[in-house]
Amino acid sequence: AQSVTQPDIHITVSEGASLELRCNYSYGATPYLFWYVQSPGQGLQLLLKYFSGDTLVQGIKGFEAEFKRSQSSFNLRKPSVHWSDAAEYFCASARGNNNDMRFGAGTRLTVKP
């Protein structure tokens, strides 16, 4: 069965520092992979997605993610974090049928001034 693991429940970084949020997926074939962000009281907003092709994916708000098949990972990165990036981040995978999308437990990001 496919599943998504986000090993870090909570991460704190200083404003201006780089960020990497980890995501591992478990699925026999290459799934479709997504990163969503959820600000307090808001719904989930899509940051970026990977379906095929270039393994480095650019998203909105300066985020990028790299798909590594050998490590079954799809980590999210940002070179310089802004205070407004403080939120909950969810990694998700799907098999092409949207009705089978699985979400990780989420990583809460705190940004220190």
Place this chain on the structure above:
Amino acid sequence: DSGVTQTPKHLITATGQRVTLRCSPRSGDLSVYWYQQSLDQGLQFLIQYYNGEERAKGNILERFSAQQFPDLHSELNLSSLELGDSALYFCASSVGVTDNQPQHFGDGTRLSIL
């Protein structure tokens, strides 16, 4: 703004009651999904409708039901409510079913059971 509209934003009710949550998908989207987000269970897929037909079921309780109407809006009905049903309920929509378009989420309905 994702284009997905959910009403109401907040709902407070008592155990044993029944509520209806409403979702209007993005213009042009035919698929609607319902999710429950709680502290202990995380984000869980409940049910999906595509163009009026039920497409897939996830971890949806028998006390819960949903439907999608001809104008493509959807309603999630929760009955015989229990304290554990307190959660944030999200609706999402996408263009189709098997295409690789991502889901777009509404801001959710926060349900509190007293």
